[in-house]
Amino acid sequence: MTPSAMQGRLRERESPFPMIPVDEAIGEVLKQATPLEAVTLSLADIPLGSVLAVDVTAPEPLPPFPASTMDGYAVVASDGEAVLEVVGRITAGVDPDSIQVSSGQCAYITTGAKLPQGADAVVKVEDTAAVDGEDPTTFSAEETSVRILKGVRAAQSVRPVGHDITEGATVLRAGEVIQAAEIGLLATVGVADAPVIPRPRVGVMSTGDELVEPGEKICGGFIRDSNRATLLAAVASMGGVPVDLGIVKDKEATLKGAVEAALEQCDVLVTSGGVSMGEADLLKPILESLGTVHFGRIRMKPGKPTTFATTSGGGGDDGGGGPARPRLVFALPGNPASSLVCSHLFVAPALRRMRGYALPDCMPAQVDARLTAPLRLDSVRPEYHRAVVSWNNIAGRFDAASTGNQMSCRLLSMKSANALLCVPRGEGELAAGQQLPAILIGELPPPSGVSCFHAKAVALATGKTPSPVSPLAAAGENGPGGGGGGGPTGYVSFPPSPPAERKKGGAVNCCGKRRGGGIAAGATWRLWKCVLPRAQQSWTHAREGVRTHVNACLLTVSDRASQGVYEDLSGPAMRQVLENKAAVKKWCDDSSIDLVLTSGGTGFGRRDLTPEAIRPLLHREAPGVVHAIYQGGLKFTPLAVLSRPVAGTRNNTLVVTLPGSVKAVKENLGSMVPLLPRIVNLLKGNPC
The missing domain is CATH 3.40.980.10 (MoaB/Mog-like domain)
Structure with missing residues (x-):
């Protein structure tokens, strides 16, 4: 039987929608989500995290000329240690073609400048000295000779043509995610405008007669709408363009009209409330009348009534009345913690896919973490337990601490939470020390005290004396860096x-x-x-x-x-x-x-x-x-x-x-x- 509030006032006492596993639900979402059409943006307008739509190749080599990597003197390497005549001065951006360096000669050169003809190496300033009669601590534009204190081999301190990038090399490929370094690479090879997959427009709508705006006073049976503000912020953090659609009352015609209007302007619609089994829960039948409901219940805690649907939307993507591309609708539960948890599990992967991410990259980052305290199991549904995961530098592992009471209505359980622990269903409880997968929904906190690789820097900034026996102090003085303590691999050098x-x-x-x-x-x-x-x-x-x-x-x-x-x-x-x-x-x-x-x-x-x-x-x-x-x-x-x-x-x-x-x-x-x-x-x- 298909539920439909449209056909009368009678309500089902049991949901006709089958309760499906979380993985099946995520798989259906990713199947329906497809990348948006590429748009061309200037480098300044490309949002970080965008996906490149085409391969980018280098039209010329980098550097396009042999360039000095040091401030020093361009020399003929075979001259070795000697007093050389200074025949010119070359700075970055100056064409030195008029300067010819022969054996017994050199030219002053700055970092990045083009090597003059005849020179095949560069001696750094620190390995030179003034000749007799000149100030040994300085050099000037008037110097006519210089003493080379340390000889160099041919090509030393010189970047040859194409050393960094060869002509025709593919520097970025379609499908790569653009961050700061990628923006720099595009600029390096002369790309001022690049085709990228745009960020989807995501409408966020709260439903319910009991809701008022955050700034209003509450009385009687009213509560402030926290879901909309929460989900708008979540959508922005997930790479979507949030669109505030306000609060819509639990009136069938009003709600249906609001949903239809939202689908005209948004690629994705996220609602909260109205998906349970109450008389005022109207969203599922409305979505059935507008498109296809792919699932209406999920075997999970919290978020069981989460609903996902696709509709034809209205008109083409360009607003010109062309073929309509399906819109995605996520009808999330009204309880604040439930709606936010489900947004991370279902909305976030969909947005990544629509932004052009490859399917495996649509899933959130995950680590294994050990419980710091016992955790009670649910005998019916697996739970996504809100927790704070941190790196334990001493034990070399991730630890997970529960945020406390996990009731769906308790938004405080999401405060500071950076992970969802994947807790299987079962009887009894998991003991402290049990290891569980943890889906990361926020940043990992920095390690505390001397566990931090740069604790010495923090101590100096606060005017304190770093501990001379800390692993960090030893690593900073005696060993190379390697991310000690900041992630799953660490390098510490002990005295x-x-x-x-x-x-x-x-x-x-x-x-x-x-x-x-x-x-x-x-x-x-x-x-x-x-x-x-x-x-x-x-x-x-x-x-x-x-x-x-x-x-x-x-x-x-x-x-x-x-x-x-x-x-x-x-x-x-x-x-x-x-x-x-x-x-x-x-x-x-x-x-x-x-x-x-x-x-x-x-x-x-x-x-x-x-x-x-x-x-x-x-x-x-x-x-x-x-x-x-x-x-x-x-x-x-x-x-x-x-x-x-x-x-x-x-x-x-x-x-x-x-x-x-x-x-x-x-x-x-x-x-x-x-x-x-x-x-x-x-x-x-x-x-x-």
Whole structure:
């Protein structure tokens, strides 16, 4: 039976619409949503987040001439260290074709300027000096010679023609999302106007006799309309052009006329209220009379009565009476929290699709987060639980804290919420520590205190003295940046200090001996907190207890790296190999470190003492892993036998020593990766 309030005053006591799963509802929405026709806009008018409609190629190379990357002197590199005659001065934007540099000569040049004829390199100002009799601290336009203190090789400090972009190269492709850098690229290749998919116009309408405007006083049975303001703001944040359609009373003719008028001017209509089972809930039958209702109930909490329909709209997109393109209508529940949750789950993907996003990119970002407190389950419907998700830098994971009372009417439950926890239906409750998928609907908060990679900057800005023992301070002074603490991968460089054994729920350091006991004082201690990629899977069908990602602790042992003589490359190489291997997607995370890898100190040198330092820490050795490492290395070089790897377990953690060579690290990990998923799961008591 099809519901229709139009045919009389009788109302159904049970909805005739089947209750469908959320994924089926989202799939139907994306099926009906199609990208809008492209429009050409000037760069200044292109909204960030727009999608490019055509490929863009470079009409000429960049740079179009050999250009200096330094302020200095254009020289003939073979002259080396010498006193050279200054034959000219070249600044950016000046054509130096009249200047010829020969052996024994040079020309002063600024960054970005065109190299003069004859010159093949640039010596930076800092590597030059005034000749005898001139002020050694300055240089002027009158200088006639200069002393080159440090020779350069040919092409040094010179960007050749096409170094950045070659002629004819495709710099942007149709379908790419335009952000600030993309705007810059368009300008770089001479594009002043670009065809992009426009933002859809989204009308927002509140329905109900009980509603008054926010600025009005309330009395009797009236309440202020909060949904419209909320949804207008949400639509703007989702990339739509919000259109305020006001409040419409629960009168059949009035409501139908308002809906028809809205569809004349908007690509999408979002309403709130009027979709439940009450006598005044008129929207579903009105939408049936105007088009097709694709679903009228969803198996979810909150938002069960959410309704989605398409109508033919009125006239063509250009207003000229051409073929009508279908309009989308989202009739959301009247409860404030329900309407906002459903806008994120259904309206946002539709708007992304209409803006030209590829289908996989229409879905919101998602992370796995661990509950900080128990969560009661609903036995009938899966729940989208409002929560605040933050990055726990110490444990290397995302934590999720509920916003409290989740009643559909309680808009306060959305305050500060940046995620919707995907809670399966069931009996009882989920314990604290349970991991759930979290759909991100807002920004992640910055890490607090020394967990923030730039906590030192914050401390200095507030006039405080940064902690000398903070991981951040050490990373800032001794190690390269790497997003430490701001996301799912982090890089922290610790100062030389006695490493502690890891404690459950506490800070984690790499395994090793105290200073002087095998790993030399001054060695570099580096901790990688890697939440590695996990296999995409349905959260309702995930196998309980099976690990899907891993925390890996990486230790680089090197006096020279700790002193800054050379850059540590083995640690980054290990992370890159781990992150790119599909096998590690079977791993999962808890508060401990699953895998410890050391790099360096495994050779025959007198200071190569890593195996001696690690072996006493192991509870059980793993000779099979060592054998696999040897086999893998011998495929590339017979010198692999000169390495002295050690592998074994301490408690539930696998420890493996690797060489310091980047190439050897990749080769060794290639041999180990097929073994790691089973090892880690067995150590955690989870049979693969």
